[in-house]
Structure formats: C-alpha cells, structure tokens
Amino acid sequence: MTNAVNLIWEHAETRPGALALRDGDRRWNFSQLQHAIRGATEELAGRGIQREDRVLMVVPTTGEFVMVYYGLLALGAIAVTVNPSCTPRELTHFIRDAGCTDIIGWHQGSEATLTAAAAAGVKPWILQPGCVPADGTREPVPVHQDDIAVLLYTSGTTGAPKGAALTHENLRACGAGLADALGLGPGDRMGTALPLFHVFGQAAVMSSTYTAGGSLSLQHPFHPEGLLQMAAEQQLTGLAGVPTMWNAMLHAHTDITAQDLLGLRLACSGGAALPLKVSQAFKERFGALVLDGYGLSETTGAATFNRAIHPRKEMSVGRAIDGCRLAILDETHTELAPGQTGEVAIAGPVLMREYWGRPEATEAVRVGEWFLTGDIGRMDEDGDLWIVDRKKDLVIRGGYNVYPREIEEVLYGHPDIREAAVVGVPDEHLGEEVAAVISTEPGAHIDCAALRSWLEERLAAYKVPRIYQFVEALPKGATGKILKRSIDRTVIATRGERPARAAGSTPE
Known part of the structure; x- marks a missing residue:
C-alpha cells in the first residue's frame, strides 16, 4: 500500500537538509520539497480533486511541475501529463478520452489550456512561479501497487494516441531498476532539460534520482550552451538527454571543457538511437561517455541500460535492468536463439497496466507475460540487446x-x-x-x-x-x-x- 510519493517523504525524514531540486536560482531541500508537495496536495484537495480523478497537466519543466505532480499522486489522483504546446483541440481530446475533471496549465501560453477547459467544461488552475503553498499538512493516502498513478499518451506500436496507464508500482520499479543500473546514490546531482511530461524525464530521470536520494536540476527550455554551463557551475554528476541534445551540446559554442566537468560521471541517453559518432565525439570534447538504454512509455521508460560493471559492446543498449526480462520473438511469438533477429518483447514490473479504455489495443500488444514492443532487435548469449530498428520503419x-x-x-x-x-x-x-x-x-x-x-x-x-x-x-x-x-x-x-x-x- 505504498504511494509513489513516499520516496520523497523518506528522504525528508532521514536527510531533510539535503538538496532535492533546483530550478534556475530556486532551490529546495527535501524538507522544503515535502512541504511544497503537501501545499500542492492541500490546494488540489480544496479544488475538489479526489482519489482516482484524472487531472490533465499542461505544464513545462519547472519546480511547480514536480510539486503538483507529486501532489496529485499523494491524493491518489491520476496525473495526465501532456505537451504544453498542444492545441485546444488536442487538449480537449485528452480531457474527454481520459475523463479528466480538471486541467492545470502554466501562466505562459495558458490560452490553449483555458480554451480547452471551457470547451470541455472542466475546472482550470493556472500555475506560476511561487504559486504553490509551502505549509500543507496533508499526508499521502495509501494506495495499492496496481493503482494508476499516471496516464501518458503515446501512439504505441500502432494507431492513434492512447493513454498508457502506469501504476505506483511501475514508477517504483522504474526508479529502483535504473538507480541500480546507473549506480545512483544520495550524493548524485542529476541535470536535465528533458520535458517532465514525457516518460523519460518524468519516470526514468526524476523517479530514479529521487529513489537514490539525489538532487534534480532543471533547465527549460533546452539550450546546449546553457546546459553545459549549468553542469559546470553546479558540478553535476549526471546529465540526461536525447540524442539530438547530445549532438547540439557537441556542437555548442562554449568555453566549457572536460576540465570544467570533472565530476560528470553519468551521461545518459534515451528516447531514440544514439549515433556512435556522437557518443565518441562527446567523450573526446567533454570527457564523459554517453551511454544509452532502452524503454518505452508502456514500460515506464525503462527496460535496459549499459552498466559500468559489464563490458561495453558497440551499439548495444545494454542488458535488462533488475526485475525485467527480455526475449526476441518470431512472427509466431516463439522465442528465438541468441543472435537471431525478431521482435523485442519485455516482461517485468515496469509494464503498464493497460491502455486506458482500450482493452483490444491492450490485448494486441500482450502475449502471455510479454509486451510486444514493435521494435526489431537481437540479443547475444550475455543478454545484451541491440535494437535494429522500429518494425514500422x-x-x-x-x-x-x-x-x-x-x-x-x-x-x-x-x-x-x-x-x-x-x-x-x-x-x-x-x-x-x-x-x-x-x-x-x-x-x-x-x-x-x-x-x-x-x-x-x-x-x-x-x-x-x-x-x-x-x-x-x-x-x-x-x-x-x-x-x-x-x-x-x-x-x-x-x-x-x-x-x-x-x-x-x-x-x-
């Protein structure tokens, strides 16, 4: 009966003064972040939001996103996180498809949020910096591990966007598995410009960082020179991004060198295939080797990662994280031998519960314990995985x-x-x-x-x-x-x- 927000509570009790979150010049330790989440929970409850209510979040990567997101989870409500650049038509679709009772937007670009709220007849809350009360007292409600925490809309392997229903246990398993694979600890300082509405930033990065008790530094919007400057000034031990971000930083006009980034031991890539040339060139210029892993929205952004304890194999996305299992299946869903190419299948505690309201779509991607990814790959005898391509590509x-x-x-x-x-x-x-x-x-x-x-x-x-x-x-x-x-x-x-x-x- 553990709520996913409890990991913040644990660190607030044992290490209250440790740095937890940075957003520009603003900083929160774990005690302050806990109070802010309590304040968000009080505000949300005061707006009538209850357990299992779906609430659309149209919020960029900010400290307020973190507070309100965890505030919703603390209530037992379901956060439906979407791209802040969505149009009113798209937002209205998400509201109706998920059955949202409320919509939360950001003061900049709030027109689409307000238009969608009016069209769908739901209540809006427009956030701005410093708007979340910092003096709440409400505690997280107990939830079952299979209760839904988040709906993430994805095209999946086929068709129109569907809501991948991720549970509190999915978030816990993702955070624990990736924190272990990356060797994260309480002394780590992770930085990212990834959008927190997306599974990579929200689950793979934020959940794993807070599972380990590290701190999270946010940049919005992404700026290659600025992210490198942030890494140097804050002496970050980790950065997370997608391949185009690493490519942009590689070509950044900056005086930052490897000597300025001596503490940077983790450079984590995901979201798409990382070109080997980019990884090698980034190491030559900045001293950190960019390693990648593999996951989907439907697997809470986690399935494999390259670990330092295992030999690095060129172009491999690594081995399954703890708790996950991999298989390569042929067209009859029979497991193939090492070295053979087929569809990548994943099993384990990171698998989504369902596609929201779409039982047929859920059934189409499940074969027994396996989730069918729609990706083509191969594994060797050690269990290292290579993604050959998307099946549809x-x-x-x-x-x-x-x-x-x-x-x-x-x-x-x-x-x-x-x-x-x-x-x-x-x-x-x-x-x-x-x-x-x-x-x-x-x-x-x-x-x-x-x-x-x-x-x-x-x-x-x-x-x-x-x-x-x-x-x-x-x-x-x-x-x-x-x-x-x-x-x-x-x-x-x-x-x-x-x-x-x-x-x-x-x-x-």
Whole structure:
C-alpha cells in the first residue's frame, strides 16, 4: 500500500537538509520539497480533486511541475501529463478520452489550456512561479501497487494516441531498476532539460534520482550552451538527454571543457538511437561517455541500460535492468536463439497496466507475460540487446529488408553531416525506395553523387539510398527526438535528388 510519493517523504525524514531540486536560482531541500508537495496536495484537495480523478497537466519543466505532480499522486489522483504546446483541440481530446475533471496549465501560453477547459467544461488552475503553498499538512493516502498513478499518451506500436496507464508500482520499479543500473546514490546531482511530461524525464530521470536520494536540476527550455554551463557551475554528476541534445551540446559554442566537468560521471541517453559518432565525439570534447538504454512509455521508460560493471559492446543498449526480462520473438511469438533477429518483447514490473479504455489495443500488444514492443532487435548469449530498428520503419526494397538505423549510423560518420534520417518512399518498380533526409554542418556542401559513392564503399548496394533531400533541420518532437512521421515521403519522392552511380562502382 505504498504511494509513489513516499520516496520523497523518506528522504525528508532521514536527510531533510539535503538538496532535492533546483530550478534556475530556486532551490529546495527535501524538507522544503515535502512541504511544497503537501501545499500542492492541500490546494488540489480544496479544488475538489479526489482519489482516482484524472487531472490533465499542461505544464513545462519547472519546480511547480514536480510539486503538483507529486501532489496529485499523494491524493491518489491520476496525473495526465501532456505537451504544453498542444492545441485546444488536442487538449480537449485528452480531457474527454481520459475523463479528466480538471486541467492545470502554466501562466505562459495558458490560452490553449483555458480554451480547452471551457470547451470541455472542466475546472482550470493556472500555475506560476511561487504559486504553490509551502505549509500543507496533508499526508499521502495509501494506495495499492496496481493503482494508476499516471496516464501518458503515446501512439504505441500502432494507431492513434492512447493513454498508457502506469501504476505506483511501475514508477517504483522504474526508479529502483535504473538507480541500480546507473549506480545512483544520495550524493548524485542529476541535470536535465528533458520535458517532465514525457516518460523519460518524468519516470526514468526524476523517479530514479529521487529513489537514490539525489538532487534534480532543471533547465527549460533546452539550450546546449546553457546546459553545459549549468553542469559546470553546479558540478553535476549526471546529465540526461536525447540524442539530438547530445549532438547540439557537441556542437555548442562554449568555453566549457572536460576540465570544467570533472565530476560528470553519468551521461545518459534515451528516447531514440544514439549515433556512435556522437557518443565518441562527446567523450573526446567533454570527457564523459554517453551511454544509452532502452524503454518505452508502456514500460515506464525503462527496460535496459549499459552498466559500468559489464563490458561495453558497440551499439548495444545494454542488458535488462533488475526485475525485467527480455526475449526476441518470431512472427509466431516463439522465442528465438541468441543472435537471431525478431521482435523485442519485455516482461517485468515496469509494464503498464493497460491502455486506458482500450482493452483490444491492450490485448494486441500482450502475449502471455510479454509486451510486444514493435521494435526489431537481437540479443547475444550475455543478454545484451541491440535494437535494429522500429518494425514500422522497416523499408522493404525489392524484397530486401533495409533497416534505416544501420544506414543512419553510417551517415553520421560523414564529417559534413550533422543529422540524418532514412525513410522509405513509394516506388512503382520496387515497392519502396530508400531515401535519406540530411542536415549538414554549418557552411558545408555535400555533392549527392560523391555522397552516394561514399556510402557504396560502406554499405551493400541494396541499402544505399537512391534519393536525397537536404534540409536546414529535421523535424523534432518535444523531447528533441527526430520525428520521421513528419517527413513528407511524397515530396521526397517527387523532388529529392537522385544522383547517378559512380562509374566503376559495384553493380546493384
């Protein structure tokens, strides 16, 4: 009957003066954070919010997010955390789909929140810095471990956004598993610019940091030079971000060097595949090796991570965290032997309870104890996992399976390429053709024919993209993850460059 907020209470009792949270110039120790969460709980209860009520949170990465989020959990209510950049139409959909009684917004950009509240007939609370009372007395209510704590909307493996229902036990298991895998302790100082509405920032980072009793430093919005400066000034021991953040920091115009970041022992990546080139270059410039793990919203953002005690294997996302199990399944859901490629399946205490209100969708991704991720991968005999690609991103070119991630890794090795995404576009003859969308380094110019020749030296002929599109920047979501679904395949197919093969190159 343990509430997920109890981990804050435990540290407030044993280490009340220890630093817990930093947001800009504002600081809270664990005792102060506990009082602030109590104050948020009193305010929420005064607004009529009760146990199991769903409350939409449209709040950016701020100290107030932390207080109100845990205040909702303390009441036994359910936090429905969504992107603050959502439109009124999108917010209204979330309110109605989850059956929300209230909506909480932020003073900046509150128009969408207020419009959605009026349209759906729910009560709004607009937050601003310092608005949460710091003198509450209410204690967290006991909850069952399978009670829902959070609804996180995700597209899942297929279809429209669905609410992944994460329980108090899911949050506890995620925090414990990742804190153990990362070797987090009470002396750690973790910093991030990740959005806390997303599973990575909210569960994988915040829950694991507070499980260990460390402190959490927040930046909003993400600014590469600013995050590095924060890491140096606060002597952070850990940073967490997605690959595009590491890439941006790698190219940051800053005087910060590895000597300024001597305490930085953890550089944690997730949310998407981390190009090896970026990890290696970040270590060369700043002294910290970026390690990645693997998880989904449906697994509370946790499943695997690379541990320091295990040999680092190139491009592996590591082994299962404590309590989790992995399998590679074929199309009949039979487990495959080590080294074989199939769909990644996960079991363990981090698995969501359900997709909210969608029993058929829940059933479609469960086979016995296993959750079907929709990702293609392989494992070796040690249990190390490699993600080959998303099942839905697989390109079938003339009967050959082409995995975009493999090609992207090669593209990131080109000195003039900053970001790249490989997608399939319709082709009358082959069914699908391989296309590369590329953002170059500032001032760089890439000749398409030369790039194709360069790729032909490194990839089998059927994998080499035939179509190229150069853009200033690739489309990204709120976490900084490259959004392949936002890339217009039709435009690429009709307007993309199709360089001729170099004379004397290997026949297709």
